[in-house]
Each structure stands twice: as C-alpha cells, then as structure tokens.
Amino acid sequence: MLRYQLSHWEWESFFKDIDVIIVGSGITGLSAAIHLKEQSPRMKVVLIDRGPLPIGASTRNAGFACFGSLSELIDDLNHSSREDVLELVAQRFEGLCRLRERYSDAAIGYQAWGGYEIFREEDAPLYAQCLSVMEDFNKDLRPLIGKDTFVQADAQLPATGLQKVSHLLLNQAEGQLHTGQLMQTLLRKAQSLDILCLGGITVTAREEINGQVVIRTDHGWSIQAKLCLLATNGFAKTLLPELDLQPARNQVLITDPIPGLKLKGCFHYDCGYVYFRNVGQRILLGGGRNQDFSGEETTSLDPNLPVRAYLEQLLRQVILPEQATKIDRWWTGIMGVGPAKKPIIREVGAHTVAAVRLGGMGVAIGTGVGERAADLLLGRG
Numbered sequence: 001m002l003r004y005q006l007s008h009w010e011w012e013s014f015f016k017d018i019d020v021i022i023v024g025s026g027i028t029g030l031s032a033a034i035h036l037k038e039q040s041p042r043m044k045v046v047l048i049d050r051g052p053l054p055i056g057a058s059t060r061n062a063g064f065a066c067f068g069s070l071s072e073l074i075d076d077l078n079h080s081s082r083e084d085v086l087e088l089v090a091q092r093f094e095g096l097c098r099l100r101e102r103y104s105d106a107a108i109g110y111q112a113w114g115g116y117e118i119f120r121e122e123d124a125p126l127y128a129q130c131l132s133v134m135e136d137f138n139k140d141l142r143p144l145i146g147k148d149t150f151v152q153a154d155a156q157l158p159a160t161g162l163q164k165v166s167h168l169l170l171n172q173a174e175g176q177l178h179t180g181q182l183m184q185t186l187l188r189k190a191q192s193l194d195i196l197c198l199g200g201i202t203v204t205a206r207e208e209i210n211g212q213v214v215i216r217t218d219h220g221w222s223i224q225a226k227l228c229l230l231a232t233n234g235f236a237k238t239l240l241p242e243l244d245l246q247p248a249r250n251q252v253l254i255t256d257p258i259p260g261l262k263l264k265g266c267f268h269y270d271c272g273y274v275y276f277r278n279v280g281q282r283i284l285l286g287g288g289r290n291q292d293f294s295g296e297e298t299t300s301l302d303p304n305l306p307v308r309a310y311l312e313q314l315l316r317q318v319i320l321p322e323q324a325t326k327i328d329r330w331w332t333g334i335m336g337v338g339p340a341k342k343p344i345i346r347e348v349g350a351h352t353v354a355a356v357r358l359g360g361m362g363v364a365i366g367t368g369v370g371e372r373a374a375d376l377l378l379g380r381g
C-alpha cells in the first residue's frame with residue numbers, strides 16, 4: 001500500500017473537525033450516516049470503506065426481500081424462543097416495509113413476486129414438518145401480515161420449469177429487489193445530505209485518545225473524530241477481535257439471459273443455504289456453504305470450486321434442466337454470522353459503537369440496524 005502524508009488542503013477539507021466517522025459503507029453504514037444527518041444536519045459525517053465500492057455483502061447479495069421460509073423458522077426455533085423468532089420476523093417484515101415506503105419500489109427495483117421454498121423427494125420429512133407448523137405460524141403472523149403468510153403452491157410447479165421438485169410452499173409477503181439500485185439509491189441520498197463518502201481507505205487500527213477516536217489507515221494517515229461507528233459486518237474481528245462472529249463466504253452465479261424463462265420470484269432450498277431467483281430473464285443462484293462450512297468461513301473473496309460445482313449441478317439438473325445455458329458471471333460475498341441470529345449493536349468504547357453480524361437478513365434489517373446504531377452514538381455525543 002502506498003503510504004504518504006496528507007496535504008494541508010486534504011486534511012483541512014476532508015478530515016478536519018469530523019463529528020462522526022463511519023467505517024464500512026454497506027447498507028448499515030449508509031443507513032446510519034443518513035439517519036445521523038437527518039437528526040443533526042450540521043454534523044460532519046464521513047463514511048469510509050476499504051473498497052472503491054463496498055466489498056462485503058451489500059453490493060454482492062441476492063436481493064431477496066425476505067423474512068423467513070418455514071424451514072428457516074423451524075430451524076430458528078431450535079436456537080431461540082418462539083417469541084424471539086416472531087420478533088425477528090416482525091423486525092424483518094417492518095424493515096422491508098419501511099425501506100419500500102422511504103425510497104419507493106421503483107427506486108429499489110422491488111417486485112412482489114413472492115418467496116418460494118422448494119422440497120425435493122428426499123426432503124419429504126422436512127416438508128411434512130413444515131406443513132405441520134404452517135397454520136400456527138399463519139395465525140401468529142396474521143396481525144403483522146394481514147393475511148395467510150404461507151400457502152401450498154404445488155399447482156404453480158409446472159409454471160416454474162423446475163425439475164425433481166416435489167413440493168412448493170409460497171410465502172406470499174416476500175419479494176425481491178435490485179441490489180445495485182438499492183445501494184445507488186442509498187448512496188445518492190447520502191450525497192444529497194452532504195455526507196462525505198470515500199472509498200479505498202482501509203482502517204488498520206482504532207484507539208480513543210483524549211476524548212477523541214483516532215483511526216489509523218493503510219495509507220499511514222491518522223484521522224480523528226468525536227464519534228465512530230464500526231459497520232464492518234463480516235470483517236469486524238479485524239478491529240474488534242473480542243466480538244462473537246465469523247465471516248461466511250457465499251458463492252453466487254448469474255446466467256446469460258434465457259429466452260422464455262418461466263421462473264419468477266425468489267426460491268429458498270435446503271433451509272435457506274441455497275437460494276435462486278430470476279433477475280429479468282436471467283437466473284441468479286448462490287449459497288451452498290453448508291457443503292463446506294470450514295472452507296467458507298473466510299474473508300477471502302476467492303472461489304470455492306467444489307461449492308461452485310455443487311451449485312452448477314443444481315442449476316443444470318433442477319433449475320434449468322436440459323438447457324445449455326451459459327453462466328455469465330461468478331462472484332463471492334462475505335456475510336457476518338454468529339451463534340445467535342441477531343445483529344450486534346453495542347458500544348465498544350466510550351465514543352465508538354459497533355453494528356455488525358447481519359447474517360443473511362441485511363436487506364430487511366440493515367436500515368433499522370444502522371438507525372439504531374446511529375441513535376446509540378447520538379446518545380453518547
């Protein structure tokens with residue numbers, strides 16, 4: 001990394017008298033910055049990221065506007081009380097409603113095409129278990145959703161073109177959005193509020209000295225601010241080794257456009273470890289980290305070839321059987337996960353808050369997490 005001194009002009013214009021510095025410009029960091037400026041327009045808020053674009057999950061995810069498939073909720077019940085599971089569903093659902101209201105469906109590319117869970121022949125016991133709890137969940141969620149959330153949707157199977165799938169369950173209140181459009185919308189909003197968004201700056205250390213937060217960067221700069229928010233999600237352990245979270249890499253592919261593609265909506269498989277959807281006439285498919293948990297517990301953006309082979313097999317045998325579809329692009333993204341399916345929002349210093357570990361739910365909860373973290377910071381200001 002090129003190390004050099006900031007000029008007087010650079011320091012004075014960009015880095016002098018910062019009220020809040022936010023590290024990480026994903027959904028959480030951007031939402032926190034926007035909330036801070038809306039509460040206190042005269043604050044100087046600077047948002048920095050190590051990448052020219054964010055390099056974590058927010059620009060690299062699948063764009064499911066989701067709040068839980070039935071098997072995911074059943075799995076959640078193994079780790080949390082029913083009350084906590086329903087509370088998290090409410091947070092996710094309400095987070096999505098607020099995002100849509102605030103920025104408009106057109107701006108974020110939202111489509112209310114539903115979220116399906118697929119079951120293959122070997123998943124018969126899981127399907128039976130899902131059916132056995134479906135009515136109870138529908139009853140509990142009716143006050144929130146206003147109708148039955150989950151319905152059987154086997155009749156729609158032929159229209160999807162899926163092969164080797166025995167059953168479909170539909171979550172009627174889920175949708176999908178355009179990940180890039182959402183992030184551009186948030187960025188435009190931040191810029192319109194005069195938030196300074198800078199890419200290409202990696203934070204290597206943070207300390208608190210004389211009531212100020214001091215950030216050290218890979219260019220050898222020291223930047224001071226009154227308050228700091230760490231919104232580094234799956235990378236949080238670099239600066240906060242004490243936090244209980246791990247990175248979880250995901251592999252993602254997108255195909256070339258497929259003339260006459262029938263499939264529309266978001267699809268969850270294997271308790272949510274595999275997900276696919278249409279993006280216009282293309283298929284996006286990702287996940288599969290349960291095929292190699294230890295290999296995918298990394299912050300490296302490298303490919304995992306066995307996991308990619310597994311996903312490609314699903315693409316060719318289940319999603320687009322007997323079609324010679326070309327894969328246009330592969331990429332990876334990094335989530336932050338932990339023992340509890342809950343984000344960490346807490347003070348990690350007298351003048352620093354962390355808002356990290358958003359799991360696979362950041363589209364739904366990222367805005368709320370950023371705002372709660374900003375409020376916590378303001379309470380310390």
Ligand SMILES: Cc1cc2nc3c(=O)[nH]c(=O)nc-3n(C[C@H](O)[C@H](O)[C@H](O)COP(=O)(O)OP(=O)(O)OC[C@H]3O[C@@H](n4cnc5c(N)ncnc54)[C@H](O)[C@@H]3O)c2cc1C
Nearest residue numbers: 024026027028050054055056057058061064203333362363
């Ligand atoms: C492949 C994939 C698919 C997903 N699909 C969905 C989905 O369909 N629906 C859904 O709700 N959620 C999904 N998620 C999860 C969702 O994307 C995340 O929960 C959400 O984006 C987290 O946002 P964030 O801002 O907290 O973190 P991130 O977007 O990860 O942002 C953290 C930022 O911190 C920066 N950073 C890290 N360390 C430093 C440092 N030392 N110095 C400077 N900058 C640093 C990184 O570059 C990064 O940009 C998916 C995630 C992945 C990886």
